[in-house]
Amino acid sequence: MTRILSSIFYISSMRKTSQEFNSDTVIENIGYLCGRPELPELPYWERINDYLKRLDPSQLQGVVCGLVRRLLRSRVFEGSRIRGKYWQVIVDGTQLESSRRELDPKSLYRIHRKGTPEEYREYYYYVLEAKLVLRNDILVSIMTEFVENEGNEVEKQDCERKACRRLLKKQHGEFPRLPVCLSADSLYACEPFFEECRGYGYHY
Template sequence: MKAKKHLSFSSLRKALSEQFYNIEEHRQETKTRYSIHDTMMSGFACMFFQDPSLLQFQRRLKAVQKRDNLRSIFGVKEIPKDSQMREVIDEVESEALHPVFKEYLFRLQRGKQLRQYEIFPGLYLCSIDGTQYFSSKSVHCPNCLTTNKKGEITYSHKVLQGAIMHPKMKQVIPLMAEEISNKDGTEKQDCELKAAKRLITKIKKDHPRLGLIINGDDLFSREPFITEVLAKGMQYIFVAKPKSHQFMKEWIEAYDELPSMSLRDKKGRIHLYEWVNDIPLKGDENSIRVNFFRYKILSSDGKVNYSNSWITDLEITQNNIVTLVKAARCRWKIENECFNTLKNQGYHIEHNYGHGSKNLCFNFYLLTLLAFYFHQILELTDRLYQACREKFGSKRHLWENLRVYIRIIVFNSFEHLLDFALDPEKYNLASLSP
């Protein structure tokens, strides 16, 4: 039960190692007992196994057995102390992790795994959204965002995250996050909209031939950002709240009726689709033209259970309106399958692993995101991992058991660990040879 070679854990981990080895060393030679590779990979391993105490247990295992799983699974030669790990990771420029995200998406394309995410011919849905992953009234660094409420300052770290997704796919494919920070030294605070402009520029540079529909909330449904998206050769679907677009609202209300379609589901609910193409976004003479659609779910007694509206540059027809609505509503996946998973499903993205004074906070976010990316790829491609998921029933139960195993047994590889988890009885525990 092997995964495609270039998408196997070992191959993905080796690609990550190569990138860590490429990070330039700035420390004095006398202060380099623990290499950048070993410290970065140790941090990643903690995120991968969702275990802040991983290094401590592996040091104990090494003391007893003269071997440890950080070396056999992750290629770590020397296990750093937690404090030393944080000091080194703090100094690493976050952009050094960018190439890994690009490489893994290329591998998914090469393995034809990306095809199942195609929402329209040649087009993929990339949802973007911001989230806060650190907040404190005392701990802070020069990169922190600040809010002042009644004289009390709160410090925070936020990111704008992009991810490729599909309404029918549970797994999401994260892209390199864009930090929302005051790193450039300007007095005016950074924000989601500025970060979004930087993000789509980087995405286009990384994947110039990938057809993308940028999917976002009402914040992005403004002419300047839409113009930026179109200039990059991308398309868009953005929430368009009536109160945010008063002119467009009045323009639509002037129609006697809009093209529409309704469907009844098995529960008796009515799904109402309405749309209109080629209308002005604003009242200006040279306003950008957009295509508008809205969607309502009506209960059997006529009560509106859900209602929302969007704008897009894609031409809307009776043949694609249902798919457009599914794509637009798919945006919740970045909150639920990505942010909620990272915060509440074992990854502990909001846990304070250390704040640092430079890049530590964001680097830990990126290492956690990479661990999540690994897990998403394993769920998509690795039959051995999939078999373990089926055996243990839930992801949480599986990883609880994997953490127990690596604390007491040294495995030759991650695949070896999964094989043992799937069928421990075929192993001689004294030698762990099948």
């Protein structure tokens, strides 16, 4: 929970998170969100990092979805709904890391200076996020889907649109009754995307 909140509030490091959150009020509020009102203290940043290294990504996604449900049930952000009904969800991709050396068999790659003696591959990680808009300055990630290959020599790489189909399917599975208005960039301005949105009952 501490790590998720530090991302929401754009705190640059875990060390700084421990410093910023080390107050009775913050500990009490986090305890409330976690269903532990008598929470005595927050774990130090090193312990959080050690835990996250051992945690399966699917378990982490489950934690995120559980926290989002709790936030929605609290009705604190009801005023953020579009037309008093729909929750705005922004879908967007982000490149996380790049290198000339292979990062992972599933990492994407692009070829630079193709057909020349200086040709090389750039490997990179790319992730697609669905973020719930609670206020102009508060966006909460509700679903994450990596854009990744099945191996490093695939003929056709994974892409953002394919990842979006997977993401929307997972999102609808976790929040089947959530009234959603999707926002995305021009990459998604196509009939197959609109049809998929309509299939889930989403506005766009």
